[in-house]
Amino acid sequence: MKYTILLFEDEDDLRDEIKESILLEDMEVHAFNSWESFKKNHSLNHADLAVLDINLMGENGIFVFQQLKNKFPDIEGIIITGQPTTNNAIASLKLGIRDYLEKPFRAKSLIASIKDSESYQNYVSAFNLYDEISTQLDFEFIGNSQVIQTTKQLIHRVAQTNETHVLITGESGTGKELVAKSIHQLSKRKEAAFHSVNCSAIPDNLFESEFFGYEKGAFTGANHDHAGWFEHANGGTLFLDEIGEMNLILQAKLLRVLDEKKVNRLGSHKAISINTRIICATNQNLKKQVEQGKFRLDLYHRLNSFNITVPPLRERKEDIPLLVHHFSTTFTSKENQPKKKIHPEAINSLMNYDFPGNIRELKNIVEKSILMCDTKILFNKDLKNIHSEIETPSISTLNLATIEKETIQKAMNACSNNKTKTAEMLHITRQALNRKLKKFNIE
């Protein structure tokens, strides 16, 4: 999972020092003082890069690299040497060693050289698939997990009806408003208005005039005719957020409007017909509120003709990579910044966090850490600076590579193993698909 480095250095202090600075970068490192000890002790079947001293207890680091290449054909090498000679430099170049650092060097230069390597760039961008997938989803409603696919099906289903009212429940920040907007966008009403009202933010004494509108002179201060929210959203959708906060008197009035499909502006006897779909949302347990006498049972049934419960993010962690890439890409393009790559370990850490604030919290963390991050790649430490509760996991509970593999496997199955179709479906090139198929050993 981690980017893996082999370190060959026979000077103990220097070896420890280099090891330490590599570990700080979230990379895996295996250190040896000779080729012999490597042969005796290692059980690796993968390594990305080797850092080698030239004088290794009588052996030559360049020779060691040659041996390593037989075992790990794609491995890259960086030579560190106290006695630079032209011959060694030429031999290194010929063997495809990518860098040649003279001792003493600063740990920072070595790290920079590692991060410049092709293997490291490949490692970090292995997860770009998520970028590519996310661009094809409708309404930027991101997520491919089983639970969110069910949510999407419900959205599509209810959007085909024209009048059914919808009650959306779910914890704060799970995307309830986005669900409401998606229903509107997918429905026949999409050309008309989507009007959103937060019921907890409106003082009781303004509620009626805002809901129903008023005629000039209806009350002191009513200097002109004013259309209410029902009229504004006529033909479209009225979204009532935090419906659980509405008081009982207004609940009765709302129920009457839903029954009669007519509103009277305050100060007017003329009833105006309205054709508005009502979508409500709440993060409270409305049923319980009904039991406690805080919410009308008849209104509850009326609003709850169709219920969509948006699952919390911790129950669909496999959507996190997609969401992170989505928020990162939209944020950098909005801010006119160059795109950032996200280090897989950073994504891993996010997948190990429970997000009490759900998607809104994830979005904030991603945007803030990108704002504060000066490098092309967003690392784990950039997240930790923003959010101290995000820990580096010792063992990854959810393996990104597994998810990527599954995504590709599913797409291949769906396209009866037709590579051209699969590549199209995943929005990646055929070459990229071939690389991934090879990487994951998919037939």
Ligand SMILES: Nc1ncnc2c1ncn2[C@@H]1O[C@H](COP(=O)(O)OP(=O)(O)OP(=O)(O)O)[C@@H](O)[C@H]1O
């Ligand atoms: N599936 C998703 N894909 C992309 N962005 C999402 C998704 N779900 C939520 N978001 C984004 O997360 C943020 C929070 O979503 P939203 O406002 O819809 O949540 P909410 O459930 O209404 O929250 P609250 O209960 O606090 O009102 C928004 O910026 C929204 O665009």
Ligand SMILES: [Mg+2]
């Ligand atoms: Mg909301």
